[in-house]
Amino acid sequence: MNQDKLSLTFAALGDPTRRAILVRLSKGEASVSELAKPFMSEMSAPAITKHLKVLEKAGLITKGREAQWRPCKLNGEPFKEVSQWLEHYRQFWEESFDRLDEYLKTMTKATKKKGKKNVRKK
Amino acid sequence: MNQDKLSLTFAALGDPTRRAILVRLSKGEASVSELAKPFMSEMSAPAITKHLKVLEKAGLITKGREAQWRPCKLNGEPFKEVSQWLEHYRQFWEESFDRLDEYLKTMTKATKKKGKKNVRKK
DNA sequence: TGGTTATTTAACCGATAAGGTAATTATGAA
DNA sequence: TTCATAATTACCTTATCGGTTAAATAACCA
Numbered sequence: 134m135n136q137d138k139l140s141l142t143f144a145a146l147g148d149p150t151r152r153a154i155l156v157r158l159s160k161g162e163a164s165v166s167e168l169a170k171p172f173m174s175e176m177s178a179p180a181i182t183k184h185l186k187v188l189e190k191a192g193l194i195t196k197g198r199e200a201q202w203r204p205c206k207l208n209g210e211p212f213k214e215v216s217q218w219l220e221h222y223r224q225f226w227e228e229s230f231d232r233l234d235e236y237l238k239t240m241t242k243a244t245k246k247k248g249k250k251n252v253r254k255k
Numbered sequence: 256m257n258q259d260k261l262s263l264t265f266a267a268l269g270d271p272t273r274r275a276i277l278v279r280l281s282k283g284e285a286s287v288s289e290l291a292k293p294f295m296s297e298m299s300a301p302a303i304t305k306h307l308k309v310l311e312k313a314g315l316i317t318k319g320r321e322a323q324w325r326p327c328k329l330n331g332e333p334f335k336e337v338s339q340w341l342e343h344y345r346q347f348w349e350e351s352f353d354r355l356d357e358y359l360k361t362m363t364k365a366t367k368k369k370g371k372k373n374v375r376k377k
Numbered sequence: 378t379g380g381t382t383a384t385t386t387a388a389c390c391g392a393t394a395a396g397g398t399a400a401t402t403a404t405g406a407a
Numbered sequence: 408t409t410c411a412t413a414a415t416t417a418c419c420t421t422a423t424c425g426g427t428t429a430a431a432t433a434a435c436c437a
C-alpha cells in the first residue's frame with residue numbers, strides 16, 4: 134500500500150463494503166460476525182476479515198478481544214485528518230455560490246450604469 | 256474500478272501524486288506538462304496522463320483544450336460529496352472533546368458532592 | 378476430552394493499478 | 408513541408424486488490 138497515512142485512509146474508504154462497515158460501526162461496536170452478517174450472501178468471512186484489516190491499518194477502526202469475539206469500534210482520528218485535508222478545497226465546492234454572488238453583483242452594477250449587459254442567451 | 260461515484264473519488268484521492276496534483280490545481284489551472292513538471296524526475300509523462308485520467312473519471316478535474324495544451328482545472332463537486340459523507344462521522348472525531356466535557360461535568364458533580372474523586376495521577 | 382462457534386491464516390486466482398518505453402496524434406511555427 | 412512540442416495511446420511488466428476454499432487457532436461448553 135501507499136505508505137502515508139492519508140493514502141491508507143482514502144484507499145480504505147474507496148470500497149463500498151468497507152464504507153458500509155463504517156456506517157454500521159457508527160451505530161456502535163460490533164463483532165466481526167455481526168459486521169459480516171449483511172454481506173453473508175455476497176461474501177465469505179475471510180473477505181470481511183481482510184476488509185477489517187484494511188480499515189484497521191488505516192486506523193479507522195480498532196479491534197478488541199472478548200472471549201472468542203473481536204469487538205470492533207470506530208476510531209475518529211483519521212476522519213479528522215480527512216476533514217482537515219478537505220478544508221483546503223472548501224472554496225471550490227462553495228464556488229458556485231461565489232459565482233452566483235459575483236454574477237448578481239455584476240448585474241446590479243451594470244443595471245445601475247446602463248442596464249442589461251451580458252445577459253445570458255438561452 | 257469500483258463503479259460508484261464515492262468509491263471512484265476516494266480511490267482517486269488515495270494516491271499522493273494525485274493529491275499533489277490537486278494541490279497544484281487549487282492554485283489555478285495548469286497544462287498537463289506544467290502539472291508533470293514536479294514529478295519529472297520520478298515519473299514519466301504517460302504516468303501523469305494516467306493519473307489525470309483517474310482524477311477526471313472521479314470528476315475531480317476537467318480538461319479543456321487550447322491548441323496543443325490541455326488546461327486542467329479543479330472541480331469542486333466531488334469534494335462536496337466527500338465532505339457530506341464525512342459529516343456523518345463528525346461526532347467521532349470530536350468525541351475527545353465530548354469525553355473531556357463529560358469528564359469535567361463528572362468532576363464538577365463529584366466535587367460538589369464530596370470533592371476530589373478520580374483525580375488523575377501524574 | 379470432544380464439540381461448537383468465532384475468527385484468522387495460507388494458498389491460490391483473476392482483475393486491475395501503476396509504472397515503464399516506444400510509437401502516434403495534434404497543433405503551431407519555420 | 409518539415410520540425411518541435413504537448414499529450415496520448417499501445418503494449419508490456421509487476422504488484423496489489425478483492426475474492427475464493429480449506430485448514431488452523433482460539434475460546435467457550437458439555
